[in-house]
Amino acid sequence: MxxxxxxxxxxxxxxxxxxxxxxxxxxxxxxxxxxxxxxxxxxxxxxxxxxxxxxxxxxxxxxxxxxxxxxxxxxxxxxxxxxxxxxxxxxxxxxxxxxxxxxxxxxxxxxxxxxxxxxxxxxxxxxxxxxxxxxxxxxxxxxxxxxxxxxxxxxxxxxxxxxxxxxxxxxxxxxxxxxxxxxxxxxxxxxxxxxxxxxxxxxxxxxxxxxxxxxxxxxxxFMTDAVDGWVMATTSVRDLMADPSVAPEELGGDFAGEASRLGAAVADVHADLRTALGTEDADADELERTVQVMLDRLDRVAADVPELAPHVPGLRDAFDAMRHHPVPVEMQYVHGDLHLGQVLRTLGGWLILDFEGEPAASVAERSRLRSALRDVAGMLRSFDYAAQQLLVGRPDDPILTDVAMSWAHRNREAFCDGYAEVAGSDPRDAAVLLRALELDKAVYEVSYEHANRPDWLSVPLASIERIMTEGSS
Ligand SMILES: Nc1ncnc2c1ncn2[C@@H]1O[C@H](COP(=O)(O)OP(=O)(O)O)[C@@H](O)[C@H]1O
Ligand SMILES: [Mg+2]
Structure with missing residues (x-):
């Protein structure tokens, strides 16, 4: 030996x-x-x-x-x-x-x-x-x-x-x-x-x-009765696209009830992480560092991806606006890489998997306490991806685009409703912070898709455009 x-x-x-x-x-x-x-x-x-x-x-x-x-x-x-x-x-x-x-x-x-x-x-x-x-x-x-x-x-x-x-x-x-x-x-x-x-x-x-x-x-x-969240969500979008004349709430495969229960589960997990491991307050300096990281990333990605150029001034404003968020901001252990592919629906309810954090981040970065809103933003981005993935590589179809947008909207709202009910506070109330976190994630996706799947670049770009015009999700 x-x-x-x-x-x-x-x-x-x-x-x-x-x-x-x-x-x-x-x-x-x-x-x-x-x-x-x-x-x-x-x-x-x-x-x-x-x-x-x-x-x-x-x-x-x-x-x-x-x-x-x-x-x-x-x-x-x-x-x-x-x-x-x-x-x-x-x-x-x-x-x-x-x-x-x-x-x-x-x-x-x-x-x-x-x-x-x-x-x-x-x-x-x-x-x-x-x-x-x-x-x-x-x-x-x-x-x-x-x-x-x-x-x-x-x-x-x-x-x-x-x-x-x-x-x-x-x-x-x-x-x-x-x-x-x-x-x-x-x-x-x-x-x-x-x-x-x-x-x-x-x-x-x-x-x-x-x-x-x-x-x-x-x-x-091992959960034998588990279905992957991404599979469930994209099946629901496909059903809706197959017959765009049916309203989503009348469709058998409507996902909004699940999205709401998923929001509640994520809020539960956040509360459990606070109970188990505590919280810390981030002061104005830490908030400033976060803004700086987002602005730096934006500069780097914009230098590589010309398609991002028209959005740069608006993105800059969105990140700058975080400086006016009241401090302290509560920080806690979070999932760090939350999306529909990291959750399983079992007979007993939603399970969250894979708490390792963002694969690209350093260990120190992954282990840091972070705002729970990061996970909320991650899941909101995932609803956009689930909705738009079927549009990738197809010629423009205004009806299907509309279906995708309304599916995503309906499920993002349902997720936040479920989260708010359990958390006692609505993530949408922290609109400036949530919006910046979503946009930062979308900027990261722009660089990822640019490097790996150019066909998919339209997905984060469409989201950035939507978030900018809506004001907030
Ligand atoms: N406890 C479990 N029961 C059933 N399936 C699971 C379980 N844990 C993981 N899986 C399946 O394995 C996949 C990968 O698991 P995950 O922990 O996310 O690994 P990775 O770090 O490689 O992403 C999940 O998406 C899910 O489909
Ligand atoms: Mg995983």
């Missing part, structure tokens, strides 16, 4: 088993990583991959290694985790599509799809074992079943999640940062105050990164 998780640099060559194998795998990764969906660095070349730490979860044949590598791309170097399997005989089908490298007659492959190997992860959490520097734990009070087989979920995501039987889902965080992951931290805090709107956290896996205990995986209850 090799030693606990420590930087490879500090170890003598030959001191650890599988070292040569790990080196060979790392050498193959610059080629292999960019083809992986979860790899966040596809925008630039991988200039080097260095093993930071590794552990042997299963030794012999088959072999299961856990690997943390540092991926270098010009000016940045980020740690990613991999599960690597190998077998000398009977290589499973799944291995061929995810082969990383062949070493001495053995095929090494990304092992998340190999159910014979991944069952060891759940069993180790059930047993609460320390395996070669990795801590497998169940959460207090959780009795985990052993021996379940897992399959990776196929929905688009930035991490890799394995579903065990129909009971558990294990998320392996791909890009790591030292410390307890914010997703786990907030799930634990919310469970402690009895939140009804989360999938219960049941276990975790952690290693060591930069000398700090670091979360690499989180196990939660």
């Amino acid at each position: 090799s030693g606990p998780l420590e930087p490879v640099d500090s170890l003598e060559p030959g001191e650890r088993s599988h070292e040569a194998t790990v080196e060979a795998i790392a050498a193959a990764l610059p080629q292999w990583l960019p083809s992986q969906r979860w790899f966040a660095g596809k925008d630039r070349e991988v200039t080097g991959v260095r093993p930071l730490t590794w552990s042997t979860i299963l030794d012999g044949d088959p072999l299961l290694l856990h690997l943390v590598v540092e991926v270098e791309q010009d000016d940045r170097a980020e740690p990613y985790q991999l599960l690597v399997g190998s077998r000398r005989s009977e290589v499973p089908d799944v291995a061929s599509s995810v082969t990383i490298v062949d070493v001495d007659g053995a095929t090494f492959y990304e092992a998340c799809g190999d159910a014979d190997l991944t069952s060891a992860l759940l069993d180790s959490m059930a047993d609460g074992t320390l395996v070669d520097g990795l801590h497998f734990e169940s959460e207090p009070g959780a009795e985990l079943a052993r021996g379940l087989r897992a399959h990776p979920i196929t929905t688009e995501q930035s991490n890799t999640s394995l579903v065990y039987g129909s009971q558990y889902i294990l998320k392996l965080f791909r890009k790591l940062s030292p410390g307890v992951n914010k997703d786990l931290l907030l799930h634990r805090a919310l469970r402690e105050v009895g939140s009804q709107h989360i999938a219960e956290p049941l276990g975790s896996i952690s290693g060591t990164l930069a000398g700090e205990p670091t979360t690499i995986g989180m196990l939660q209850r």
